[in-house]
Amino acid sequence: MHKSRLSAIVIDVHTDHIEHSAGFWSQLLGEPSHVDDDGQRATIMAADKGVSLVLEAVQDEARIHFDIETNDLAAEIHRVEALGGRKISVKDHAVIMEAPTGHRFRLTGPNSHLLPSAGKTWGED
Numbered sequence: 001m002h003k004s005r006l007s008a009i010v011i012d013v014h015t016d017h018i019e020h021s022a023g024f025w026s027q028l029l030g031e032p033s034h035v036d037d038d039g040q041r042a043t044i045m046a047a048d049k050g051v052s053l054v055l056e057a058v059q060d061e062a063r064i065h066f067d068i069e070t071n072d073l074a075a076e077i078h079r080v081e082a083l084g085g086r087k088i089s090v091k092d093h094a095v096i097m098e099a100p101t102g103h104r105f106r107l108t109g110p111n112s113h114l115l116p117s118a119g120k121t122w123g124e125d
Contacts, residue, residue: 002072003119004079006051007112009066012058018042021055029053050114067094067106069115076107079122 013021019035022042026033033055035042044053054067070076077087077095084100094106 001121001123002070002075003115003121004068004070004076004107005115005119007067007069007108007114008052008054009064010054010056010106012060012063012065013055014059014062015057018055018057025053025055050118065103065105067108067111069108069111069119071110071115071119073107073109075123080107 011021011025015021018039018041022033022035022044026044029044031044033042033044040057042055044055068076073095077097080097081087085097088096088098088104090096094108096104097107098104
């Protein structure tokens with residue numbers, strides 16, 4: 001058995017100044033933002049504190065994707081592939097997956113304290 005849950009909606013921003021982009025989304029949502037020390041990533045916690053909005057500075061095109069955190073990456077990859085998804089690559093300790101519709105998303109290891117209590121349990125009992 002393993003667990004997984006939607007943990008973040010990620011906005012890839014083509015910028016060298018993530019603070020400006022974070023300021024817009026922070027004001028829009030009425031929640032404070034926190035910019036990481038390297039200035040490449042900002043996090044805004046949603047009002048319910050369950051899913052975060054993350055802004056990442058990228059050099060490629062701007063787009064939106066989401067992250068699913070799991071306590072068993074191999075099992076979650078297998079589950080997604082069984083549903084018709086496919087593994088695209090591994091980047092920065094995350095696995096880039098693609099849905100049958102062509103939309104990409106990331107599978108990550110546990111990154112919040114919410115996974116044990118809020119994650120969906122998959123697999124045999």
